[in-house]
Amino acid sequence: MSQNGNYDFLVLGQGLAGSLLAWRLLRRGRRVLVMDDGHRTAASLVAAGLINPLAGMRFNHSPHVRHWLEAVERIYGELEEAAGRPFLHWQPMVRLFRSPEQVRFYERKAALAENRWLFGARFPPEGSGEPVHAPHGGFFQKRTGHLDLPALLAFLSGWLEEQGALRREAVDHARLAVTPEGVRYGELEAAHLVCCEGYRGMDNPWFGHLPFAPDKGEFLVLERGPGAGDTDLPHAIVNSAHWLLPHADGRYRLGSTHDHRHLDQAPTAEGRKKLEEGMQKLLLHPDALRLHDHQAGVRPATSDRQPFLGTHPDHPRLHLFNGFGAHGSISIPWYSERMAAWLLDGEPLPENADIRRFRQ
Ligand SMILES: Cc1cc2nc3c(=O)[nH]c(=O)nc-3n(C[C@H](O)[C@H](O)[C@H](O)COP(=O)(O)OP(=O)(O)OC[C@H]3O[C@@H](n4cnc5c(N)ncnc54)[C@H](O)[C@@H]3O)c2cc1C
Known part of the structure; x- marks a missing residue:
């Protein structure tokens, strides 16, 4: 001081x-x-706060990704020790292929020995074990989770x-x-x-x-509806055109949108509609979830x-x-x-x- x-x-x-x-x-x-x-x-x-080393359609990763993950453990670990509570939650991620083209990206990347620590086993169409639609199949991703930001x-x-x-x-x-x-x-x-x-x-x-190149994003915070009973909902993070994150607080985050023109923090009706449509396509039982909150922010992205x-x-x-x-x-x-x-x-x-x- x-x-x-x-x-x-x-x-x-x-x-x-x-x-x-x-x-x-x-x-x-x-x-x-x-x-x-x-x-x-x-x-x-x-x-x-998703921790996902394989970003984007082509499952590329940064050449620094090993260093990133080591520092993730080191620094969030230090902070957790200082706070006496967890912030980082490692969680499995189920990655769903969006198209036959994406399957080819997977095959190319997953075949490389140096990538095996990030790419898990592949599963056939509708074979993820999670209550989601997976018409092209997918794979289990490694070293994923979320940070309670x-x-x-x-x-x-x-x-x-x-x-x-x-x-x-x-x-x-x-x-x-x-x-x-x-x-x-x-x-x-x-x-x-x-x-x-x-x-x-x-x-x-x-x-x-x-x-x-700022990029506005919106997402929904969802919770189990009163009539949902014990309807099966995803346990792993599910990642496709949209992603669903079972969060440490017991709710679910569903995201997200991209908008480079409207740079503000206001959630929109259009964003909500896109996300709800995404949820219908992704989940076997979308009606088991109800809206708790709808949020927006701007990612500090670069060209x-x-x-x-x-x-x-x-x-x-x-x-x-x-x-x-x-x-x-x-x-x-x-x-x-x-x-x-x-x-x-x-x-x-x-x-x-x-x-x-x-x-x-
Ligand atoms: C919808 C959405 C979903 C996202 N999901 C993920 C995800 O799943 N995983 C992930 O890793 N990342 C995600 N991100 C990106 C992540 O939020 C950013 O990479 C990260 O938070 C950027 O942190 P920052 O400190 O650079 O910026 P910010 O968090 O924006 O912090 C900047 C701070 O500076 C303050 N400030 C600005 N100007 C001034 C001023 N003149 N005077 C005083 N204070 C000022 C701001 O108010 C703010 O508090 C997401 C972003 C959005 C919007």
Whole structure:
């Protein structure tokens, strides 16, 4: 904690990115202040928190995926120990093929010896063992689960507050003075500023020119209806055109939509209709579930689907840690370690994430 308004790092944004980076910096003995506007636009508060190493139609994975999963265990483990409660829930995932073409992607990827730790056995049409429609069959995926993000963020808010390291305030960029020695914001002074504003990063005067590609998503929170009795509902995460997540709180999350035009947190009738239609196609007994809540948020995605890490070319005290798109829960732990190593030890950033890739 700083006694006099002087900090080593100001971190702007207390979503998962700002929180985990602050956690690392504080644990390495730095004086840190996180500023957040009360999670006004936080994707982290509405994210389902799926941990899924094989994203997308083609079952591709990042070359860093092993490091990601190691850091997931390490950092969420540290946080669980500090909080005395679990946040990370490993859960099986049943992946349903959407088309014969997708079966071919599976066959190609699953045949590689180096992929066997992620790809489980294949099952025939309607053979998943879960109460879902699976006309093309599918496979069992490994190393999947979900992170209880709202609970984790609530814990981290409280923990940061106890350290005197959190201020709830909307930061006005026009009032931030950047100097060769650091940054000033009113009475606050810091040697470095790290910007972690999620999709609002596109309004950041120093980094907003980077190719952000924000992506609004909606999902439904469902619960067993009064007449559902013991109707069979999925026990595993089911992932197809839509996904259904049996959550640690006993409810089910069903997601999600994609919209690059309407960038706000408002759930829409159109989004709900799409998701309900998806649920009808996915589940054998959709009527056993009733709506509990409908939420929306904006993913801080980027045009090349890689995060934005690095330092401003003209302002060596100004840094960016953003752009985690739809995969923050699985990737932010490792990238927060890489970012801390860059800031504190000058270790190189992963090339795929370094914002110097956009230099002309
Ligand atoms: C519907 C939906 C479903 C998702 N599902 C998953 C999933 O299943 N698995 C997964 O891994 N990821 C998922 N994601 C993505 C995940 O939410 C993000 O990757 C991650 O949460 C991004 O964290 P962040 O800290 O970068 O951004 P955010 O969580 O958006 O945090 C940014 C913070 O900065 C604050 N802020 C911004 N500007 C200012 C300012 N000027 N002053 C003060 N504070 C400011 C914001 O209010 C916010 O609190 C989903 C996202 C959405 C929207």
